[in-house]
Amino acid sequence: MRPIKLSPPLPEKIAKALPKLSFLNRHIAIYIVGGWLRDKLRGKISPDLDLIIFNYPANKFAEKLARILRARIIKLDDFNQIYRLILIDKNNRQQIDISQAKGKNIKDDLARRDFSVNALALKIAPAGSSLIDFNNGVNDINRGIIRLISPQGFVADPVRMLRAFRFVAQLNYRLEKNTYQKIKKYARRIKESAAERITEEFCRILSSNHSAPIIELIYEAGLLEEIIPEVRTMKKSARRYYFHPRGLWQHTYQTLESLEYFLLKRKKMNFPEISPTELLALKLAALLHDVGKPLTRKVITGRVRFLGHEKYGEKLAGATLQSLRFSKQVIHLVQKLIRYHMRPINLSSSGAITARAAWRLYHDTGPAFPLLLLLALADCYSYRHLPVFQPEQFHQQLTTIHQLLNYYKKFTAPAQPKLVDGYLVMRKFNLSPGPMVGKILRMVAEAQATGKIRTTAEAIDYIRKKRII
Incomplete structure (x- = not known):
């Protein structure tokens, strides 16, 4: 020595x-x-x-x-x-x-x-x-290599398999060949470890700016499907039902890769700051956003459709993340992103974005709104290497994302004073406390946010004209 x-x-x-x-x-x-x-x-x-x-x-x-x-x-x-x-x-x-x-x-x-x-x-x-x-x-x-010391090192502590990939990401090293082969051999043993320890290492990998290629290595080693069982379903899903040559997993991986591309550009694109918790949830949503597709595949008028895959995906993702002991905050945020991940692109195909449509999306997603836009953008951009990709269509989708982001900034600007409150509504329209008052206040808030009304008098007149009382 x-x-x-x-x-x-x-x-x-x-x-x-x-x-x-x-x-x-x-x-x-x-x-x-x-x-x-x-x-x-x-x-x-x-x-x-x-x-x-x-x-x-x-x-x-x-x-x-x-x-x-x-x-x-x-x-x-x-x-x-x-x-x-x-x-x-x-x-x-x-x-x-x-x-x-x-x-x-x-x-x-x-x-x-x-x-x-x-x-x-x-x-x-x-x-x-x-x-x-x-x-x-x-x-x-x-x-610059990560090499296992003991031949039984992964048997003694299976979490070391994930830790090896974490060091690859953290140090920008590569795995020594025999170490990688041992990970493939012992991948199934990862389930012997406490979920909390698995999750801690997995989160540290995802915190890297370039975690996508590491996740792909974990997938190829057979380790990812042991941690996230839905990956096994993606792996087995029939290739002919998906645009990507390697099926649903390739789309998922390239969505994560695209997301990290846009995350590095988010400041130039004027996206707000993202907290570590939001970043983790966003990357998990990229990995899980389409897990509901294999369960919802149908051929309708000669076309393969995945109607309602967002709702199935939300439930599957929630169960998986709960089993891995993720926090409730992360799980709820991931589920929300999966539930609504199609909405921005659906708005893009419907033509001009109205203030009302943007407000409805903001009302449903709240602070997750800009995260959802990044996920939707990455979802679209994942097709960029395929013949089906249309640059003009993507340009329209990108325009839609910018329009929605501008609306988000308007909606989250310093709060305007409320035009009416519950007491005024009950007094003016002779109402008792109840759900109707809340419905009216939400309707007025939307009209104010979208610029339809600006004064209390206009708000009262707006309520009368809506004839919901």
Whole structure:
């Protein structure tokens, strides 16, 4: 093992804390392991640190180091002795994970880790020390590959299969051939893992700006269909019923790919900011927006139709995401996007977009409105490499999306004062509290938003003319 020196050898906070760790003796060994070292060799600065400790209780060490660093301590896993220190200094957040070593020595501990690029260690010592690399991790970092250490690594922890793809996305590395073959071999075992852990890794993959090619690799390895069973149905769906040569999955993949293309351009297209939760829901909706198609295929007057596939898809997606323990917020947003994903394009084919039509769509979707526009646009653009794609038609669809986006900005501009309220409506029209009052207020709000009425007098007159009372 060739010694490698790091410069600086230790993170600043750990180096400053060393003189205060007087309770340590020659029998106690503490090592930095994993991602901080990997990123350091890549010329990156990681705010997070992983420490393992031999011959001393990890909980006591975590408590003492927390006092020295004035950090908050969190028990991640008291049984396995894993703790997290949270440091906040001048708005910078850093975390240090401390765990009891699992092997009898550092070589044994590193052999139990997932991939060679994460199986590096550096002993914390006043005199400094060299990087420890028993698994050729430095060479793999230089080559840019993710390689499994133990042949039984995926059997020991199947979530590592997803984590491998996450590192491919995060580090822009490639999978070593034998590691990829082992993922294909053990793909079915992913279901042995807790849903929460699967979801955490899957979400981290989707958070990448270019997750589509990674998702395609996961699909080709047979792993995606084990996580999302509907993918298996897409895979088996008859090719002749879909425009894409590889059937429904190819359309789904290219929808996600198109979505990420437009997400990178969204600022130039004047789309509003998207939160991490919205981004996750949007990408999940791209993956699941057509899962209802295989259940609704019918041939009507010689044409294949998928009438109502949005409603079936909404239910299927909800059940799948619930089984994966996604949050209710994400599930509801994904379902809403699937339920309405055809509406913007249907509006495009109906001619000019009226303020009323735009308001109705906004009323149904609320804050999800701009997300829905991006999904609809990606859905259309997924056909761009096929003979069926018509540039003129897509240009019209793009125009419709811009018109709807402009309406959204009008609808979400600083709120106009209400022209009428429930008390005024009940007094003017001699009504008791009830659903009719709410119906009238919604009708007035729509007319105000679309510019049909501007004053209270016009609102009262509008209600009379509608003759709903």
